[in-house]
């Protein structure tokens with residue numbers, strides 16, 4: 001299977017503070033891969049480094065086995081039609097804009113897009129998240145936590161990405177809402193989108209994933225098939241809350 005994202009030996013951090021140490025991870029076409037690890041282990045920083053929001057100090061990020069985006073700024077990634085998009089952990093919608101305005105903004109990087117295609121993509125998002133359709137005129141600030149995460153996902157989908165990086169899409173949600181988001185992520189995978197998923201709900205996320213990585217102190221401590229990680233006693237004790 002082809003690799004849609006290949007991260008090779010990247011180092012990165014903030015100012016002089018190194019957070020990511022020689023990380024290599026990959027995502028194959030159609031895969032759902034979860035990244036877990038303790039708070040502060042560098043999960044968000046890894047995702048931001050892949051997207052160019054945190055500059056790479058060294059190493060490569062290769063998309064579709066040909067485009068090296070390490071060193072590119074996020075706007076360069078977007079304007080070069082590289083089919084990758086990212087849903088941040090926090091501040092992932094524009095609260096003063098309506099649901100529809102947020103969704104349309106998601107399509108902005110697609111230059112000169114035909115209005116009919118835009119409407120088709122809007123339909124696709126509304127089919128996936130009917131609640132966004134019901135609330136299209138509502139300001140995003142007034143959405144519930146779960147609806148807001150759906151809007152953030154929907155906005156990312158409006159860029160029509162093949163690859164999605166999701167940073168804790170179920171954070172701060174009640175279990176029933178988290179389940180709803182997980183089922184939407186399964187639907188996104190069925191649409192053929194390849195997904196890197198960062199999650200605190202580690203076992204739950206691994207259960208729907210093909211593979212997983214465990215990040216500890218900015219390094220990959222474990223990696224493997226999701227079912228092997230769930231079955232690994234030491235990982236269970238340390239990172240999955242099992243005893």
Ligand SMILES: Nc1ncnc2c1ncn2[C@@H]1O[C@H](COP(=O)(O)OP(=O)(O)OP(=O)(O)O)[C@@H](O)[C@H]1O
Pocket residue numbers: 014017019037038039040041042043044045046089
């Ligand atoms: N903008 C920043 N400037 C300086 N240090 C930062 C910045 N953002 C994060 N850090 C630090 O980098 C380290 C890794 O943070 P990161 O947000 O990547 O962890 P995480 O694994 O996503 O944690 P969480 O599970 O809490 O979301 C932490 O020590 C954090 O304090």
Ligand SMILES: [Mg+2]
Pocket residue numbers: 043044045089167168
């Ligand atoms: Mg984080």
